[in-house]
Amino acid sequence: MTGDEDLDSIGLRRLRELYDHSDESLAVPIRYEHLRDRAKEAMTDGRYQYLAGGVGREETMAANRRAFDEWQLVPTVLRDVSDRSLSVSLFGRDLDCPICVAPVASQRVMHEEGDLASARAAASLGVPYAASSGSSTTLEAIAEELGDTPKLLQLKLMPDRDVLASMVDRADEAGFDAIVVTVDAPVPGWRVRLLESGYRPTQEGATVANYFNDPAFRASLADPLEEDPEAAVAAYRDLVWDSSMSWDDLAYLRTLTDLPVFVKGILDPADAERVVETGADGVVVSNHGGRQLDGAVGALDQLPDVADAVGDRGRVLFDSGIRQGPDVIKALALGADAVLVGRPYLFGLAIDGEDGVRQVLLNLLADLHMTMGLAGFRSLEDVDRSAVTPR
Amino acid sequence: MTGDEDLDSIGLRRLRELYDHSDESLAVPIRYEHLRDRAKEAMTDGRYQYLAGGVGREETMAANRRAFDEWQLVPTVLRDVSDRSLSVSLFGRDLDCPICVAPVASQRVMHEEGDLASARAAASLGVPYAASSGSSTTLEAIAEELGDTPKLLQLKLMPDRDVLASMVDRADEAGFDAIVVTVDAPVPGWRVRLLESGYRPTQEGATVANYFNDPAFRASLADPLEEDPEAAVAAYRDLVWDSSMSWDDLAYLRTLTDLPVFVKGILDPADAERVVETGADGVVVSNHGGRQLDGAVGALDQLPDVADAVGDRGRVLFDSGIRQGPDVIKALALGADAVLVGRPYLFGLAIDGEDGVRQVLLNLLADLHMTMGLAGFRSLEDVDRSAVTPR
Amino acid sequence: MTGDEDLDSIGLRRLRELYDHSDESLAVPIRYEHLRDRAKEAMTDGRYQYLAGGVGREETMAANRRAFDEWQLVPTVLRDVSDRSLSVSLFGRDLDCPICVAPVASQRVMHEEGDLASARAAASLGVPYAASSGSSTTLEAIAEELGDTPKLLQLKLMPDRDVLASMVDRADEAGFDAIVVTVDAPVPGWRVRLLESGYRPTQEGATVANYFNDPAFRASLADPLEEDPEAAVAAYRDLVWDSSMSWDDLAYLRTLTDLPVFVKGILDPADAERVVETGADGVVVSNHGGRQLDGAVGALDQLPDVADAVGDRGRVLFDSGIRQGPDVIKALALGADAVLVGRPYLFGLAIDGEDGVRQVLLNLLADLHMTMGLAGFRSLEDVDRSAVTPR
């Protein structure tokens, strides 16, 4: 247990807390739609569109939720669920829970304390945290807030292998437990809502401090960063939006570190196989929350086949659409070892910074804990495909 | 026939009554949605949310209704349906109808006369009644109102076996025909609407009089109940929300009584088999009306497989989603011997107490009676799977 | 050709008429929803609810339309569709079109001229007309308006075989081409909208003149009709709502006449087989437009199996849900020889009497005629299952 809360008994405790202090607690609404709407009130419209929206007609976003609706839980009874544990074992650690804070860049756009607030909230609960390398602070600063909390560093493959190596080394030194490589964003998505609103996160000075403080990145610049910050921003962009990245670059990354490497953005089972054949430790089934390719298949739709393709050669995380406790059980039943959650905590961040994130995570964990008991599970290891039935 | 009405001729009689006295009668609306909306007007918002709501995003509630939509009736013609009977044979009795009032605790929240009003309405019609052991009056008081009306006592498994035995003995002595054990509520559900509204039924003094008057329960308390009523409430809560209850506890209950025992909250066919193997007399297929586990399968979706698993080793009741006559025929066609109805009568109770419950039951019975004729059935025994077709 | 219009060239002519005189013509809207809304404006609420509504939650009504949505037309091209004929051969006659006006009682409720207006409209176009025996005028009066127009008499089986025989004899003498026996209404449906509105057609003096002028019916009354009209109404009700009618009664009817007999309200293929085995000439696949049994299967859903069951031993008419030209093609493709149309013409009747009915029929016929050409058919005989594909 790495946080202040014993997550294995979070359910009833949180329920009582909500009942007893509903006035304060509910500044952060429980229901996803209310949470989103409250966040909308707390932000400028451009920022909200950036956070809440997807690409195109948002058909991928809709597919993500519809995929959850296609599966229903079949509870079992009289199993003695008095001692339930949320813990799972992953990248060599015992995690307190199967829910990980998803990596999201530019968090300063949602709240002035940005990533640090999110990291503090996760740390206070012992919830695993995936830091974005595109964060508004250094990865070292985030790691410090996280302390012993399980932590992953997300990054993209980059043509400048020095910068890539530097980033990986820093993650290793800062005590990160694993690397997450995002591969589903070779080019930007067709962000209609952003284009319509004219909003651009970079206009807001959401600086990518993590890169600007990287020695290899700084060394790669023609002129010192302070002298030509615009050129540095352009260099950063060219680095992380290089659409030529391929399996060779993943293979190279694999040689750089002994940390577990997870490849995020996998939907095709054949790609999943190639990931583990390339020596990576697992995949994150994800369509980027519907923020890259529109018209794509729901992430959960692909989870069973991807999990089968990976088999026991790797681990499977799931991302894209998790909103409440039953969703987590469904994802675990269909092959995931753990899940990432994104928009919900970001709405919490926008509403009330660190405490907003904490409230959202507490609600999700408590919901999951009660759901386990109601579905008939003491341990998440017991959750398999028999827990769900197609609609 | 145990009530004042001959249910085997209720259809046309009720239709005419509604036509002739539509002004008075329609104080209790016929259509479910109107009934619910009228009840909403008649209650405080917290009470209404408690009664009408489900858990989570209410996906289980939606699944319950969608499951009914998945099946459609195929009527047959020219069968001479002039003498139709609603009666069914169950737990050693001939019931006047296949509809039973579902067990619901805290009925004082809906109307000041609470369970007694509901029981009186059921008795006046001869409609079977399942009393909740968490009632606001003693089970003996309810039994007295019910007289010869078929009656069941619902209870939960409890770690204090003396209290369990006492409750079962009292049911036997009070003339109950069967015991219904609820097993789908090892822990409370994630009641979002309640958490948002801040409403708690217990704040309203919805005392659990049935337990407070139980000698074994009183004897189990450290201090006399009157001296420390708060401790008694806590003891009650610990008793009925014990998540360690298991198949052993069900087996023990079975040894306590010769009354038929039905296990309520079964959705998994394997659980259903184990119920009858444990010596119980049948199951109630139910997801608690969508009030415990969200994201669960619709109760009717599981009925055919559960009925097949039980076979002729037991009887099958159905609960969760019954709103009108055709629903009853669908449930019987898919394997149920009888059904329980919940929210509709509670809305009636909220609107107009005993008479409200009676109007709701009369409408449902009359609708069922006419539906039988239109679908081509004289006897409910003739209703089998050929009566329905998947959509 | 029995009417004033050559239906085999109705399409373009009607299109041009609508373009040229859109102001007058569109007093009767073209789109079904607009037609219905206009009719609503033209009637008292009770009358509108009676006409437009179905039973229960109107799930059967919804199923009727959904069933059409489940099939889509696959047009073929380059077939030379310059000479298209709407004619079909049925009950020994060449009908100008495959659309028949459905039998509906109490038409005085919709317009003061009632059935006579509808009959005149049908006759002016040569559209087959099914008269209801529960009409507000005598069947002889309707027959006179119809002249040589193909005509059917709808009636119900009745316990008083003298009245039944009398009615059939009168139909024969008046020149009707066939008898339609309604068998899906052994008891009234659960008409929620009517019960809520408190409206009853009979309160409006919608007398059943056809029965009141029947010599056998009059002879069956204890007292002369004029002396005790209320008793006569009760006798009428007992006669047509006798739920004991069975296959024996149908067999008896068969002995009464050489006219073709069609049995209306068949949804179960086994019933359809029994119909033809009983010597009747065909079936009308129908769920009474969703006005009898709620929760029933869509009529079109059952058409293919019923048509297969009938085979070449009889003919198949279809009723329930026809709204526009493509619907007719779908029904013919799935096994119908012709269709009945109900609510659309009644909305026309409510809006503008005889001319309202005519406008509705003209639009439907023209739509059908153009649809034939676009789907690639010259003759309706060519329309088979290859014309449609499941959605």
Place this chain on the structure above:
Amino acid sequence: MTGDEDLDSIGLRRLRELYDHSDESLAVPIRYEHLRDRAKEAMTDGRYQYLAGGVGREETMAANRRAFDEWQLVPTVLRDVSDRSLSVSLFGRDLDCPICVAPVASQRVMHEEGDLASARAAASLGVPYAASSGSSTTLEAIAEELGDTPKLLQLKLMPDRDVLASMVDRADEAGFDAIVVTVDAPVPGWRVRLLESGYRPTQEGATVANYFNDPAFRASLADPLEEDPEAAVAAYRDLVWDSSMSWDDLAYLRTLTDLPVFVKGILDPADAERVVETGADGVVVSNHGGRQLDGAVGALDQLPDVADAVGDRGRVLFDSGIRQGPDVIKALALGADAVLVGRPYLFGLAIDGEDGVRQVLLNLLADLHMTMGLAGFRSLEDVDRSAVTPR
């Protein structure tokens, strides 16, 4: 590359342009629904209904979009998508992109510059253009605007073979690359919205200049066109709305020219086979955008079977429902070689003439270009059925 833009790099460039100049650019909205609504504001109601509407209840229009929803993209990753090409090879040319401007008559109704504005926009980008022979200007004038841009001439089969031959010859001389024969409009559709609005494009003087300037057409008139223009309009109508056209007429057309001939409006695989057996070069799978037969199957639903039927004996274009980039990939994955786009550019035309069309095309091309990268394709030749999965 025939236009001013290098379409093989359009994606990021357009994205940046939209970000940088969002104020001006967005006069033409990006999202289809917004585009349509803006066009509605820019037009009289009758014109808008003519352009936006379909036939009947617009079920075919709905089916077109639903068909796209039935398929979802399965992206692949790490493929090096830095050099992506939108080009395809068709009718002996290398097209810059697989999107062709669909042939639409009466474009003067949308904007005073009509077809010429659309052609100029297409030419400026090098986007292939299908001219309607029912255009408000001559085909020669359109060809001149198009210059070297790939161009097709759409026409209908006509009973006057001189006029047909003249039209084909003119197309050949004017440098058109192919002929598109529309065969799904033997008769007009049941245009409910038009009938309701009373609007007729021809009332607006949307003269069919292309025919009026055709020497064979002029020679076919009894009186010189200028002396009796109404008779000329009638003659034109009889010519292009001749419902007797058949496979023989298509075979005759085939003999008239060496230009590739595509047959537009094919939905039945058997018809597709006959098209290639008749010597035509390919088909356009289309239901005329839902403007001819209502209740028809979605065009995309038929694409796979039609493509299989054509095999390598011809090429397959797709029309009806394309709205955004992912739609194009879906159509190519299901068997199309290229697609036609209609309503979107016409809305652009209505909003802002030539520039409106250009903005719409630029957005669609950029969306497609980014979508290619996100889905994992460098070349459109690589897009096969493995790119999509049924929903």
